[in-house]
Amino acid sequence: MKYLKDCPEPGMGTWYFEIDSDGIAYRQIVIQDDGTYIASNRKHEQYHFLLAEKAIDDTEPYYTKITKKEFEEVWSNYLHTLNQEWHQIKNALPVGTKVKGYIEVFFPQGTLIHIFQHHAVGLSDTRTYEEKTPSEWMYPKHEVTAIVKGYDEVNQWVILDQTQVLKNQFAG
Template sequence: MKYLKDCPEPGMGTWYFEIDSDGAAYRQIVIQDDGTYIASNRKHEQYHFLLAEKAIDDTEPYYTKITKKEFEEVWSNNLHTFNKEWHQTKTDLPVGTEVSGYIEAFFPHGTLVQILEYDAVGLADTHSYAEKTPSEWMYPRHEITAIVQGYDEQNQWVILEQTQVFKNQFTG
């Protein structure tokens, strides 16, 4: 992985990216000028799940290459603000729990799922359910059920397995 920083324009904060060798972003975080964070692991009321949708060309002059340590420090500072909620999520959703929710977004990691009742984000392996799911259901807001398999500590996501997608769309 490669790590980059960018300060696009005054008032837009400082942007940090973790990208793979093809330029696909896996994690992204913005420290806004007021000190608040917008991170790709958590839904933001205005920016949804903020993650670059196209490849990032790290040779562009506006990107500054940074160390993994610098990126992880910024990422960790944001994660720590949600430690209490994350601990509660893991307590409420032990491995083996059946959950329901809906598709939020598709990331390089897999499918992000909003888990209903717990205000938690789940991650499902897209390839594991895509073959048995009609393509017209492979869109945000389609309802799902799944089983908790484990936890992604790096993103504070609940790892899901045995994912099933349904024709119904979440309307709440």
């Protein structure tokens, strides 16, 4: 992985990216000028799940290469602000719990699922269910059921297994 930083324009904060060798972003975080965060692991009311949709060319002059340590310090400081909520989610959704939710977005790591219980974010391995799911159901808002398999501590996501996409869409 490679790590980059960018300060696009005054008032836009500082942007941090974790990208693979093809420039695909896996994690992204913005520290806004007021000190608040917008990060790819949580839904933001204005920016949804903020993650670069196209490959990032790390040779562009406006990107500054940074160390993994610098990126992880920023990411860790941000995650720390969510620790209480994260512990509540893990306690409420132990391994083996059946959950319901809907597809939010497709990420390089898999499908992000909005879990109705506790408004948690789940991660499902898209490859494990896409073959048995009609292609017209493989879109955001389609409801799903799944079983809690574990936890992704790096992103504070609930790892899901046995995911089944349903025909109906969440109307909310």
